Amino acid sequence: MSDADDPTVLRLDEYLAHPPARVWQALTDPDLLARWFMPGDFRLSVGHRYTMRGTAMPGTGFSGTVQAEVLAFEPERMLRLGWRDADPTSPGGADWTITWTLEPEGRGTRLFLTHEGFDPGNEMQRRARSIMDGGWRRLMTGSLAAVL
């Protein structure tokens, strides 16, 4: 739970029963990205800017359209993207760094996501993040706290 204490970063990881090469392909192939993530003219090249159209995130002020940029990558290991809300007037004020990290695990891959740059000074972002904060605090004072 240590990351829940840091309001500026969100970390998740997921085990996928597929080798890193396969996962990397899903992260970097525009056709595949359109199928599981969002459609956009992604190209694996540092400095490439592109737009992705997704759906607005309720409760965050995020318009859903992302102005993205490839910041860095290491094939089959790491992909770092800059994300801004394509609508500059959006109250969400998104200016984030998204990093995918791939690590082989057994016969599959553990995929780590780091979503950084949440602005504690932005009311919308603070409120969205505090939903988890308050929720966890309440849970942790209850029965789950004794268990986990």
Added chain:
Amino acid sequence: MRREVLRLLRERGPRSVQELASCFSMARPSFSEHLRVLREAGLVSERRDGRRRLYSLEPVPLVRVRDWLDPYERFWRDKLSALRHLLDDSATADTEATGTKTTGITTTGETGAGGRPHDGGGQPEDPDEEKQ
């Protein structure tokens, strides 16, 4: 440690006590005690399968946890779930198309066989695992 048990059950489906215990360097009685705590909290359930006791994740309390997730985390969880489905589906399609199973790709996804905790345990995958 109990969170790790929940994670294993979430990612790999029902597991026997032996399989779970092999993932942790802990004496069996202590491990059983942790399982008991999880069971009494309603987070896992136990059922008999022949001579084995299988543990499964009880989804209900964790659904309530999900409701507390912030919108960003929910967004990413949904995307990761879509990614998992895409990969699993395409692996199945490959297998059907070529008639061969590409090395390292399991077509069932949910079993997540071969993850790190099994390694070194010397336990072969249960051949009857899929039928449970």
